[in-house]
Amino acid sequence: MRLRLDDECRQVVFGECLGKAMQGRGRLYLEGELGAGKTTLARGILKACGHLGAVKSPTYTLVEPYELSAGRVYHFDLYRLGDPEELEFIGGRDLFSDDALCIVEWPSRGAGWLPGPDLWVTLSLCEVGREARLEALTEHGRAVLEALGRDPALADLISDGERETS
Incomplete structure (x- = not known):
């Protein structure tokens, strides 16, 4: 699935x-x-939660935990990670539980070291705004893509011919 994200507002809406x-x-x-816009997208996701x-x-802390009404969310930013084993030292394995949402920037x-994702989102800068490409890698990821394809808030963002799931 591909989405056009012409401005920051649309990127936050997509995140929500x-x-x-x-x-x-x-x-x-x-x-x-x-x-x-990875952190901007994370802002929208956290708002929805x-x-x-x-x-x-969390560039310097590697992970920012959130205890929310929707459950636990862990926002990782691995940009400054020196070695994937550093995730072991911060207790990373315990954070990737089935009942938590883990958002990982720079995976x-x-x-x-990281477990496989349900959904991989690649953001790229374009002439006008940004583009997001989504790839589902699990059954949960495919269900997420299906839900996004039906979401009326995204109707004008989904690129033509991109409503089908990957």
Whole structure:
């Protein structure tokens, strides 16, 4: 699935829809160059899960935990990760439980250590705004894509011919 995200507002709306579709659980990996909007997307996801405050990128802490009405959400930013084994030292394995939602920015930096994602989102900068490409890698990921394809809030963002699931 591909979506056009012409501005920050649309990116947050997409994040909110994605947060609802994830239903408070799963592994969501966000890849893209610096400035592509990974943390902006995470802000929308967290808003959908009930977080009302600011969302900072956990670049230096590696993970920011949220205890919300929708459940536990862990927002990872692995940009400054020196070695994937560092995730072991912060108790990362315990955080990737089936009843939590894990949002991981820069997942390629944790390659070989991270569990597989349900949904992989690649954000890229375009001439006008950004584009998001979504790939489902599990049954839960496919259900999320189906829910997004039916969400009226995304109707004008989904690129033509991209409503089918991957």
